[in-house]
Amino acid sequence: MPELPEVETVKSALVAKLKDAVFLKVTIRNPFLRQPVPCHLQELICGATLVEFKRIAKYIVLNLNNGLSLILHLGMSGTIRLSDTQESIREHDHLIFETSKGFMIYNDPRRFGLILYTPTNSLEEHPLLKNLGLDPFDKDFNGAYLKEKLIKKTIPIKLVLLEQSIVSGLGNIYASEALYLAGIIPTKPASKLSLKECNRLVIGIKKVLQQAIEAGGSSLKDYRKPDGSLGYFQNQHCVYGKEGQPCPQCTCLLAKTGGIQKIVQGGRSTYFCKTKQR
Numbered sequence: 129m130p131e132l133p134e135v136e137t138v139k140s141a142l143v144a145k146l147k148d149a150v151f152l153k154v155t156i157r158n159p160f161l162r163q164p165v166p167c168h169l170q171e172l173i174c175g176a177t178l179v180e181f182k183r184i185a186k187y188i189v190l191n192l193n194n195g196l197s198l199i200l201h202l203g204m205s206g207t208i209r210l211s212d213t214q215e216s217i218r219e220h221d222h223l224i225f226e227t228s229k230g231f232m233i234y235n236d237p238r239r240f241g242l243i244l245y246t247p248t249n250s251l252e253e254h255p256l257l258k259n260l261g262l263d264p265f266d267k268d269f270n271g272a273y274l275k276e277k278l279i280k281k282t283i284p285i286k287l288v289l290l291e292q293s294i295v296s297g298l299g300n301i302y303a304s305e306a307l308y309l310a311g312i313i314p315t316k317p318a319s320k321l322s323l324k325e326c327n328r329l330v331i332g333i334k335k336v337l338q339q340a341i342e343a344g345g346s347s348l349k350d351y352r353k354p355d356g357s358l359g360y361f362q363n364q365h366c367v368y369g370k371e372g373q374p375c376p377q378c379t380c381l382l383a384k385t386g387g388i389q390k391i392v393q394g395g396r397s398t399y400f401c402k403t404k405q406r
């Protein structure tokens with residue numbers, strides 16, 4: 129599943145390719161995404177120019193010069209292909225946008241993504257966006273903010289991070305990684321985190337996301353798969369997917385601890401080191 133760094137990287141690629149492009153044609157091959165694609169999308173956006181590209185949590189927002197914004201989410205398996213010329217259609221290509229600067233193709237085997245529109249001036253009131261917590265890179269996202277928001281949360285901190293209502297954009301991978309960097313055990317009730325731990329967690333979240341964005345940005349060609357699709361890139365994780373392996377940043381002994389542990393929380397895998405994380 130694409131997480132915040134991947135979405136940020138896709139957004140950067142869209143800016144590079146489609147800034148000031150004019151929409152010429154929209155082909156909806158399959159409207160049945162997480163929410164149906166508006167059937168009159170073509171009439172709404174053709175002739176309009178793409179003037180601004182933003183990321184809000186894991187949503188990409190494309191602002192047009194006709195007062196509308198497109199809201200795009202990659203869901204579980206969505207990818208975007210950018211191409212100068214019309215390519216042959218592939219399986220799961222659901223939407224094809226032709227612009228004055230080339231083609232943008234939305235492909236999504238599992239169809240959990242979405243593409244909607246809303247007036248730009250009421251973007252923040254959109255049901256998908258209005259209840260989101262602070263962006264991890266918001267200047268107001270700090271330890272004191274986190275501590276205050278966690279006071280009434282008795283569920284494990286890992287699950288709170290996935291909720292999106294306090295801090296938005298963290299998915300399963302980076303929630304594990306940030307808790308690892310902060311030295312906080314993922315099962316700890318959120319309300320039990322001290323201010324010190326909240327400070328460490330905020331630093332861990334920003335660090336892990338920033339590193340991943342830089343990895344994605346510096347390998348703009350690498351993360352673009354040979355087929356030209358955007359959306360996923362390999363990143364070096366400390367704990368995620370590394371059950372039973374030695375923990376890279378502490379002194380725990382593999383023979384003693386069995387290495388990185390894997391548990392399931394809320395139906396999702398969590399990875400951690402029980403020596404480093406308390």
Ligand SMILES: [Zn+2]
Pocket residue numbers: 375376377378379380401402403404
């Ligand atoms: Zn360890």
